[in-house]
Amino acid sequence: MTRRDFFAQTTAWLGAGAALALTRCGGGDEPSDGPAAGSCLDNGTEVTISGNHGHVLMVSKDDVAAGVDKTYDITGGATHTHMVTITAADFATLADNQSIAKTVTTPHTHNITVRCA
Template sequence: MDRKTFLKKASVGLLIGIPTVSLLGCSGSDDNGNPNPNPNPDPDPSANCLQNGTNSSVSTTSGHTHSLSVPKEDVSAGVEKTYMLSQAAAHIHEVTITAAMFQSLQSNNSVNATSTSQSGHTHSVTVSCA
């Protein structure tokens, strides 16, 4: 095989291989729908959602992030609720905290959720006890 043929075949392989590996790496989930697949095995003993409320962490996606506030009154009520994330990059996302997630927060465990899609992307949201 000459150099020109080798470079053509290597380029085609890279153009096909990289997107394929990327797609395969992101397919599927191992949390089986559990809103809290990895509860903190060593929670902060002073953290208490019912008394202190929550802290939230929103992933940076597309070069920006948003914020979320979940009041302790909502944790206590334990009823599914949809929140609007703060506005950033000229758009707003929503995230739903289910009754099962609130139950987990009442037990002082963190929960994870995914925001709605806006401007072609979503954000991962983690709510933990303060």
């Protein structure tokens, strides 16, 4: 095989590989469905706490699967505590991959959103 033949074959293989990669990327004009929805039963949850100053709430996939009322202490790194109760109905909502909202008001207010990860 000559140098010229080798170069021609290599270029052809690289071109074919690039074309294959482009077709697998789905580079068409069709809109994408966006990111996959989270699954509380598979991945647990993500939590946001408004006006947060160190509080932490962890709702595990095991808690969602158990589906029974549970009260959480969300003190975390804060110097005071708040208690948050997630009910069996709330867990059923999470198991259906929907978010829930809670509010704690003592000694001040935090709005808490729990959504599937």
